[in-house]
Structures are given as C-alpha cells and as structure tokens.
Amino acid sequence: MKPAPLTYTRASSLDHAVAILASAPADARVIAGGQSLGPLLNLRLASPTQLIDISHIEELRRSSVEGLELTLGPCVTHAQIEDGEVPDVTRGLMRHVAHGIAYRAVRNRGTIGGSLAHADPAADWVATLWTLGASLKLRGRGGERTLKVDDFVKGPLSTGIEPGEIVSSIRVPRLSPAARWGHAKFARKPGDFAESMAIVVIDRDRQFCKAILARRADPPILLRQTVKGLATRTSDGAMTEAIDTDLDALKISPEDVGLHRAIIRRALRGATQ
C-alpha cells in the first residue's frame, strides 16, 4: 500500500517544528525514525494530511548528564543507546533493553522519543522508562511542561500529548551505585514484540522500588503487591502470592498467568540475586 496524499515538511529546529505544528491541520503527525508510523501510513491506518519530519534536528539528537539526571533528545536512536554512545545512568539497564529491541535495522532508525510518542503497549521504552521513574518534556506554542512517563501513557497508542506539542526531551534519574535491576522478556520469536516483559528496579538508597509488567495488547501495569513485597523484603512464598494477586487483577487466561508469573519471577531474580 501507499500512504494517502500528504504534505511533507522537514523541520530545521525544535522552534521551527513547533511553529509548523501550530499552523498545521489538526491531524498532522510528527515523524522521526518512522519505524512505527511508516507502516501505519502505508497501511492507511494513519492518514495525516501533513507530516513534520524532526529527524534532521541536531538539538534533538543530543544527550547530556546534569547532576542526577540524564537528558536524552527524543531523536536519539535505540542503536546509539545500545552502542553506549549516550551516557549510562541506569547501571546498564537501558543498554540491555536497547539491544533487545526488534532488529538492528530497526534500532538504527527508531528513536526513543518516537517509541514513547507512539506508545505501543509492548514497546520496550514505555515500560523501561516508567520503571526508571523517567519523565519527559513536551514543548508547545505555550511553552514547555513536564510529565512523568506513567502519567504520559494513557492507553494503547494513546498518550498525554496535547495538540501542538512535541516530545522535546526525556529525563532519566541516575540510579545509585548499589541499585539493582532485573529484566525478562518473552517474545514469539527473536526480534518480535514482547508477549510478556517484566522490569524491576530496586534502588534502596533513593528509596525507589518499581516493578512493571508489559504485554502485547494492553498498556503496562504497575505490580503494586509485588513492589510492596520487595519493599518489605518478604519471603519467597509470600512473594509468589503477591505476584499472583497482581496478576489476578488482570482477569486473563491461566496460560497467560503462568507466562507472566514466570517472567516477573525471572526479572525479580535478576534484581535480587
């Protein structure tokens, strides 16, 4: 299939992109790596009348560490993170996750900001950045505002981006030297979207502890009972009960419960052993 007719505009700076977006039709879409939006355009599942390409904006590809925070430009690619071209404040978690995203060809073009803005439920960055307690900045005509990633993702392919806004940066807090993380992912085949992915971060020095489960069709969920169990350093048996309580709430088939339970336990093992 070919995309429906559209106007293509290449933005030269963030201000330029925001200005174009402000005067663009309501259905205009911002495109960066195009790894998700490209197929949607070709399948005509998305038919914007205008595309604003931000992938050539130098300032959106930069990354820096200031104090206890890493700031990532939204056009930083998965490959740049995988290759260690951006500073690591997550004790290797982001590099590990980046390496497992789809295939290298996708990682070469796909961007972290694009992945967040597209908000596929099974996308690696949505769950990872949520677990890390990351936030992002949205720039619009009226200025800039900050949102936590957990408040940003509203549902499958649905986010808190308001008309006229562009993801302008992503802020990832630095993990303490003693922080631990665990990550487990199960896909139908190598390179596929996760059927189940669990990420656990335990940073006791910052009194931070989070566990997230991501699936194929529904947005990631916070595993509240599991986190409570982690915080109180509960026993193995009680931990399994906590996981099952979290999973019970999902109302899913026994086959799926078994899979998610195993993946959560593996992520927990990674973070605690």
Place this chain on the structure above:
Amino acid sequence: MSGLGIGASLPRLEDDRFLTGCAQYCADIFLPGMLHAAFVRSPHAHARILRVTKPASFEPCVFCAPDLQGVGRIRSTATLPGFKPSDWPVLAGQKVRHVGEPIAMALGSCAAEAEDIAGQVEVEFEELRPVVSMWDALAGGAPLVHDDWGDNVLVELKLEGGDLAAAKAAAAHVVERSFRMNRQHPLTLEGRACVANFDGRLDELVVYVSHQLPVPVQIGLAQVLGISQRRLRVVAPDVGASFGLKSYVESETVCVAWAAAHLRKPVRWIQDRYESLVCDANCRDYHCKVTAYADADGRVLGMECDVIVDSGAYSPWPWPAGIEGGLAIGNMQGCYDIRAFRGRAVNVVSNKPAGQPFRGVARPLSCCGHEVLMDAVADAVGIDPLEVRLRNLVKPAQMPYASITKKMLDSGDYPAALRRAAALVDLPAIRNRQRQVEPDGRLIGLGFACFYEQTAYGTGPFGYSAWGIELVPGMEPAVARLTGDGELILEVGSHSHGQGHETVFAQVAHEILGIDPHKVSVRFGDTSSSPAGTGTYTSRSMVTTGGAVAEACRALKAPIAKIGAHLLQCKDTEVQVREGRVVGPRGTIELSAIGRAWYHHPEELPDGMDPTGLTATAGHKAHDPGVFSYSAHAAVVAVDPETGGVDILDYAIVADCGKRVNPLLVEGQIVGGFSNGLGNALYEESTYDSLGQPTATTLADYAAPTAPAMPDLKLEFIETPSPFAIFGIKGIGENGAIGPPAAIANAVNDALRPLRAAIFETPITARRVRAAILAARSGPRS
C-alpha cells in the same frame, strides 16, 4: 571431475546481479505511459454482491466483472471420480467467497492514485454465513461455498493395499494419533506482480509476471483471456522466490493483461505485503488421524489414515485442490515397510483464499503422520524411537522397493541415514542429559523424522496423468547453441527463482563439453524464446532439465567434432571434445575456431555437414514414478515449561540426493527448506476469526522465522546414485521443508513426557505448549 563440473561446489554465477542490485524484477520494469492497477477487494468472507458503484469522476478508470468482455472463468479440472471443479471468477460479480477476493480494478497514473480511486468504489453486500474451518464445511446444514455443489466436498479420495483385516487381527498394539497442521502463507520475499503491454508491431500481448511456470501460465492465461497462444508472450523475469505460490493463473494478472490489451496501454500491478497476506493462495491447513497395527516387537503390520484438507474457496489452475489430499495419503506410509494400508482424504472448500501447493506439498503432514505414529508405537512397545524406526524402515537389500501405496523407493540406505543423524546429535548423551535436572528448569527432548521425497515424477499412471488434471508434465526440452566466438547459450523451459539453475546447468555443460561454466549463458523464462518445458516444481529441474541439457550438449558434440576433425585434418573418430576444445592426434583446436568456421567461413566446413549446425535441441522424459531422495532429521529441543518457549539446541540432517551436482547449492536448498519447515513447526499461521476475517495481515502478526531463529544445521550426505536419472541425480528442493514439523513435534513431546503433556498441532506456539501443560495438569491424558 575437473573442479567445475558435476560435483563441484561452484559459487553461483548469477549472484553478481542479485548482490549488486542489478537483478530485474517486475517492479523494475517501467514502460512509457504505464498505468498502475489497484483492486477493490471483498471485506467479507462470504457475501452476495448487490451493487457496485463506480466513482462518477473516475468511471472510465474502474472495471468490474461485466466490463471484462471476452474473459472467461478460471476452471481447474481433474478426472478424479466425484471431483467438483470451481468456477473462479476473475472479478467477483455475484458472490464473494473470501476476504480479499477482487471485485473491481482501478487504474491510475501511479499506485497511490489507483488506490485512491479504488477507495472510492462503493460495493453493497448481503452478508452470508461463512464456512470458516474444515469442521464448519463438513457440518450438517453448513452454508454452501459454491451454491450448485450440494455440499462443500471438493473431492474424496481413497487408497488401499494389502490385507488390513489380517494386520488388525495379528496386532499386539493398536495406537492412534491425530495431528493438525494449521493454515500458512507461502511468504515469498517478492510478492506477486505483473506488467502487461500490447505490442502492436507483433500483434502480441506481452505479460511480465513474477511466476515459476511461464509456459503453463501462457496456456492458462490464453484460455481465460480467449486469445491465441501465439499472440501471448509471457516473460517471468527475476523472481524473488515462489515456493509454489506463483504457480497458478491469478485473477489480478488476467485483469492487468486484459486492461493492457483493451486500452492498448502498459498496465502494472505490484502487490504489497498486506495484499499478499490477505489475498494470496494459502497452504497447508490439514488434519489427519492415523492408526498403526503393530506386533509385539513394534513391527507395523498395517496402517490407516483419514485426512481432511481445507482447500479454501477455489481450485487454482493448473493444480486443482484435490492433489493435496491425494498426496497426503499417498505418502502417509512413508519409508516404512508396511504391507497393509487404508487411506481416505476429504478435500473441503471454505471461505478462505484458495489452497495452493507449497514447498513439500502435503508431505510435511504425511511425515508428521507416520513419524508421530512411530513414536507412539515405540511408546506402546517400550523401546526407543530410534529402535522402532530401524525395525520398520525399508532396508537397502529391498531396493528398489515397491510400496503398497504405489511408490518405488529407488536406492539408498535409509537405516544408515537415521543412525548417522542419531550419532550427529549424540543420542546417548541426550538420553543421559534427560535424566538430569537442567539448571534453568527447561526440559530436553529429542525427535526423529525419516522420510523419502518423491521427485521429478513423470507423465504416467504413477505420476501426473493419474489425476487427469489440466496440464500433465511430459518431456522437458533444452537447446544448446554454440556462438561464433565459441561460447555457449543454453535455453531451458524451467524457471530459476533462487535454485541457481544458471550455475548448475552450466556445470552440466562443462561436464559434457569441458567448456568453462563462466562462458555459458542459461536463458529461461520467456515463452518467445524458451523451449516449451513445463517449469520448476516437484524438485524436478535438476533431474529433468539437467538431463535435457546433458542430452543437448551431447548432441552438440557431433557437429563440433566433425568440424574440428576437418580443421585438424584427421578422421571424426580420432578427435575428442573435451576441456572446451577439440583434441586430435596431432593437435587441438579451440571452440572459438569451430564457431568461427560455422558462422563466418562455411567454405571451410567439411562436405556433408548437417545444415542444422551448431544448435542442438534435446529433451528428457522423466522416469514415471520419479526418483526418490530421502533423509533422516534429528532435532534436540529445550522446552521452557513456564513460558512454553521452544529452543532448537541441535539439528542434524543426513540426506541422500544421489549425485550432488553442486554440493554448495544442495546445502543452500536444505538450509532454505529448513527455514520453511521451522516456520511450519514453530511460528507461521494464517489465523481467521469466527467470521472468516484474517487476523494475521501484516508481518507484525504473522510470525515467520528470521535469521536469529535459525540454528546451525549439522548436514551430512550419503551419495547413492539413482538408477533412473542421468548422473544418478535425485531432486532435493523440498527435503529441508518436509522433516522439521515432525522432528520438532516429536522432540517437543519427548521433552514434555515427564509432565505427561503432548501437542499434536503446528505451529507449536508457546501458548499451545502452555495450554498442553495445563491440560495435562488438570487431568491425566487417556
């Protein structure tokens, strides 16, 4: 062997153009003023068409069924008793029978514009209850896919031999298994495509089409279009794989060809992946129930099977859908010495795209049938799956072996192949490992699959004429032409779309004439210049076309020798054609001098020279029951009982395809075939919802194996030349695709044995494995 001929691992001569982007596929063909086609397709699985409304502003650009004046229906017949041919409309006018069936064609100045116009065509439907599964098709009161059929049965076939009653009476063990192989897509890298143009000078319609059978499609297209074959030229340029998919007369090609002739303008259609996954002919979709009657030692005395094939809505031309069921039961006995058999196959129609032969054609199912059954017999008797197979396999001393199901296993040592495959994966070490607990909790399993591949079969009652289909293969021709500068052009009727024909046929020419393969051009795929061979299928080209090339080169030796002897001033009998030259008692002469004499200086030729000159045409008639290659596969898997994930830890294949013309290409065929087989076993499934809507419509949903999923195969060969083919060659094109579902299913079930769980369905997805484990936990299996 000189290092370039038969047996040489010559790198492919055609690869330069593929690796440097110089190949020419249909989508690379641009003609001035070319229009682009897009199709309006059915959104319903089963519906009556009430009205089609063309957009007022684009009315001349849209064509519906009544517009295609003179175009007939695609009707694929067979003389099998009770066979019902389907009338396949090129554009649906009254009724649609699957989602994606074309209803109208829109033409635009580019593909996007054609799609825009197609999107404005309005179609009103009256929805009908669809027949989605094979069980729906056979249910009482089922809706009818074809209103005038009376039921949804396309054909029912039976095959019997030996004394089954005696086998039943003598049996100490009776075991039964059912196996479901779900529907798949052939998934070629290049989708279907065609470009058509009317050549006014030659009064000829030229159709470029991505296709594996250019000559048969010329015949079929001419029939449907209602034009003479001499006024239709079909060109299959470079083709990005086919696997059986591009071997039928496609409605889109008929429409595009008709439009080019009607409008006198070039028209093209390049399919996209969504169209491919939704609308292409599909494959597999089988169910079988198999029963073995075995004695106390596990010798199988008799076998029964019942097969159901869901053939989709229509029978493709020239391969009607009934072939699949026939092949499934015809090969269900496998390579085992079983002397009583009863098989029944029912082919049903449903509201899904047509079923089409795909690499392996029904034999992956047959292989699952006999191999799952062998493991069941081993289980019942209490012996290792290796041992039960060794007790039942046809032995070398029995060759050639005529089976009760009318196959003629021609040569080789099947037990040796199995023993070697077992050794390659280190069977004792695996059995030992299975007694330990894996540190990661995974379960280890080992599975075998032994089978033959009937290849290159011929015309007679053991081959194609038994079906009475539209196009029965016969002789396969080849033309060899020495050029004025002493190089060679081979013209053949079989198309190469990944097989490497341009290399292997040049190697055959080298074997006969000694000419450097780099000085040989192999031409094919154009009905205006290629000899009328029937094409590439049933792993036949190396045997049949390779045989024809050998004969043509041999025939070419005579005039070359005669001219050479004359120029060397000796007798014809004193010279030899070898190493690319004519060698006489007192000197040698290059082929370029022979070419120069014929083309430039006929005054130098000997008296009595045959005026046909330096062109030889020859053919090859295939041995009727074909030649039988075979192999043993051994799979070692690790099953994660928590996730249901299956990892291939080791995989060995020991194959015998007789003399290997090019071992490198044989390896490529097996590895490539294995990737099809792996997809069949673990990943690929064309899924439909209860309304017949396809639910795997992009490659995000349709899981196909990619490079990281491929294990490194352990490949070994036994070379037993076939007594029935030139150079002793046996076909090998489908071997890699046939074994993996059976070997992997047996391995997974071996791994699941401690959990008393089993799975008899492909693809063996993680979800199915988890479901099988849960089912075993909630109640013991009977």
